[in-house]
Amino acid sequence: MLRLHDTASGRLEVVRAPEGAPLRLYVCGPTVYGPPHIGHGRQSLVYDVLRRYLEWTGQPVHHVSNVTDVDDKIINRAGSELRDWREIAEESEQSWWQAMDLMGLARPDETPHATEFIPGMVEVIEQLVARGAAYEIDDGVYFSVAAVPDYGLLAHQPLESLRSGARVEVASGKRSPLDFVLWKKAKPGEPSWPSPFGPGRPGWHTECVVMSLGLLGEGFELHGGGTDLKFPHHENERAQAVALGRRFAAHWMHHGMVEVGGAKMAKSIGNVTDLGELLASTDPRAYRLLVLQSHYRAPIEVTPVQLEAASQTLERLDSLARRLEEAPGGELAPAADPGLLESFRERMDDDLDTPRAMAMVFDAVRLANALLAGDDVAGGVARGRQALECAAAVGLRAAIPAVVSEAAAELASRRDRARAERDWAAADHLRDELVALGYRVEDTASGTRVYR
RNA sequence: GGCGGCGUGGCCGAGUGGUUCAGGCAAGGGCCUGCAAAGCCCUCUACAGCGGUUCGAUUCCGCUCGCCGCCUCCA
Known part of the structure; x- marks a missing residue:
């Protein structure tokens, strides 16, 4: 209510x-x-x-x-x-x-x-x-x-x-x-x-x-x-x-x-x-997050420093989304524990307390990451999805990773082979090539992950 | 002059009468990693000042200082 x-x-x-x-x-x-x-x-x-x-x-x-x-x-x-x-x-x-x-x-x-x-x-x-x-x-x-x-x-x-x-x-x-x-x-x-x-x-x-x-x-x-x-x-x-x-x-x-x-x-x-001007130079989601992180009735300052911090924060959301996408057996994740969604609603229903609501979301992001990194992947997926759902409920969507070009996918799998052979020089060179193509590179348990 | 609001840790920015906490960013240390990235853990313990109420106040009350909004067009 x-x-x-x-x-x-x-x-x-x-x-x-x-x-x-x-x-x-x-x-x-x-x-x-x-x-x-x-x-x-x-x-x-x-x-x-x-x-x-x-x-x-x-x-x-x-x-x-x-x-x-x-x-x-x-x-x-x-x-x-x-x-x-x-x-x-x-x-x-x-x-x-x-x-x-x-x-x-x-x-x-x-x-x-x-x-x-x-x-x-x-x-x-x-x-x-x-x-x-x-x-x-x-x-x-x-x-x-x-x-x-x-x-x-x-x-x-x-x-x-x-x-x-x-x-x-x-x-x-x-x-x-x-x-x-x-x-x-x-x-x-x-x-x-x-x-x-x-x-x-x-x-x-x-x-x-x-x-x-x-x-x-x-x-x-x-x-x-x-x-x-x-x-x-x-x-x-x-x-x-x-x-x-x-x-x-x-x-x-x-x-x-x-x-x-x-x-x-x-x-x-x-x-x-x-x-x-702002939208041309920043991820528009960063402004949304900035707005969400302060209360709607309070005045806000919108500075490049703040927008940059918000962009960094967004990166946490996006990296979680990437992780969830690749989580093994993610489709079988248990139904989300309603706890977070309920508290999220409580916060929102209380005069749109988006700052606290966002704090809860990012708390859940951290918890989800910890579970995913530990031995409770299913729990991590469930928690992570809750976090993303709450964010989406207020219009904050995790970035969908861009489709990776064939060339990039090829470079990534060559890098995986090089790494399997412990040919670090070749692996690092391939990573540089991917970066030059505008991709970001992360290692995961299942191999090289590239995204823009 | 009237009405309303604000002053929080390196930065942004919440919140509350009392055990442990906002959250994010940045910084430092650690874990993981071939390296890097991402992630996780830890550290950095603040509430403008002065009084008062209270067993106890950042949180309530009063005063002081500083800042801002509206009373004109304005999102």
């Missing part, structure tokens, strides 16, 4: 779908105005892990994640590059999915685009105006936070204290500095859609309300996103739903930021590492 830290209550809460139904998960996706950075990568990994884990336990998931494809940032970039805003959005989204595929992420079941839901958003805005929760002024339609008695629930601050800290300028006509724009009236040259308030485009906070409720339904189980979205984005989503009289997310989860030298990585600060 999964329990997660719920941002709304501040406590661990059981997150559960109705019997037999998929667990409905909504995650705030990217605004596509540039290539994804490693912070986006972490986010996608966190929810990929959650989703895979749930599915592994037999709980299906209905995962929706939006794509904000119309927004000031996109429009501004289009303006400065003298290009069509749609082109920016499309190309940025492409690079997004490219990176996600490279990371081995299961795509969300649905990826709604803001521009596809504008009529629905206009409808919601009209309803909010009709209910007195929104008002129109010169430049747009604004939501009145005063209309929601428990505004500040996610921020854990009363309206008054949020207002006193507000750094945002009071737009002319806004009733409260915290009021936020629902509909932006178009200026000349800006993309626009028709509405009763004149041509314009929606503000950012409305799309997620319309898409999540529309695609998942009221009271969907879980809404996620970066901790920086708690306020105001998620607060404002929720405020709209409340003002509409609709049940919104039952639970909220927020993941921590990627930091650089202790400071949040953000495009606005300029300390951003491109995700594509």
Whole structure:
């Protein structure tokens, strides 16, 4: 039974779908105005892990994640590059999915685009105006936070204290500095859609309300996103739903930021590492492992040193997989002792304690290796398979050794013959040849093992 | 100013009121091996500081110092 830290209550809460139904998960996706950075990568990994884990336990998931494809940032970039805003959005989204595929992420079941839901958003805005929760002024339609008695629930601050800290300028006509724009009236040259308030485009906070409720339904189980979205984005989503009289997310989860030298990585600060860059230079699994080795709510540093350490760790997983593949009688290994799988689930169910879960996995890896090296091969295989299964449950797959070329296989068997004849010079020479071909060479009880 | 979080061994990074432990990386020693690689074993015994509670605190409470996040766009 999964329990997660719920941002709304501040406590661990059981997150559960109705019997037999998929667990409905909504995650705030990217605004596509540039290539994804490693912070986006972490986010996608966190929810990929959650989703895979749930599915592994037999709980299906209905995962929706939006794509904000119309927004000031996109429009501004289009303006400065003298290009069509749609082109920016499309190309940025492409690079997004490219990176996600490279990371081995299961795509969300649905990826709604803001521009596809504008009529629905206009409808919601009209309803909010009709209910007195929104008002129109010169430049747009604004939501009145005063209309929601428990505004500040996610921020854990009363309206008054949020207002006193507000750094945002009071737009002319806004009733409260915290009021936020629902509909932006178009200026000349800006993309626009028709509405009763004149041509314009929606503000950012409305799309997620319309898409999540529309695609998942009221009271969907879980809404996620970066901790920086708690306020105001998620607060404002929720405020709209409340003002509409609709049940919104039952639970909220927020993941921590990627930091650089202790400071949040953000495009606005300029300390951003491109995700594509990282994936080009590292085994993408290393980033997944790095994410798994820290808790999702904690901030993480992603440095070359850490990625290198993670890659080394991965090598333990991969070498175990090679060993299992060759273990004599592996097919006859006894059924896995459920002990590890049970404790693994316990750790995961406790607010996705992936660091401890991973510690258990690597503990099991070590134990499996010890058994395999000793006289309990069957036990080692069973234990090893458990370890690999747990890793796979969170999307971490041991590398499947590349198919060895005929030439390499020939070199390997010649080396075995040389070794049998104790012709070490020839054996070492053959090993060098294999290495030159890009293979790694290990000796095993059954002879030379080559892999890439 | 308000709200929230953090400070752990050479590095990263978990966790807990008390016997033995996170885990990984790195380092050193050993085993195995013709050598190497992989693997296994051992070593490296830390919890910012100061008080308090307690039979006992890294873990609870208070204070101090340092750092960070949110309150504006942001994953």
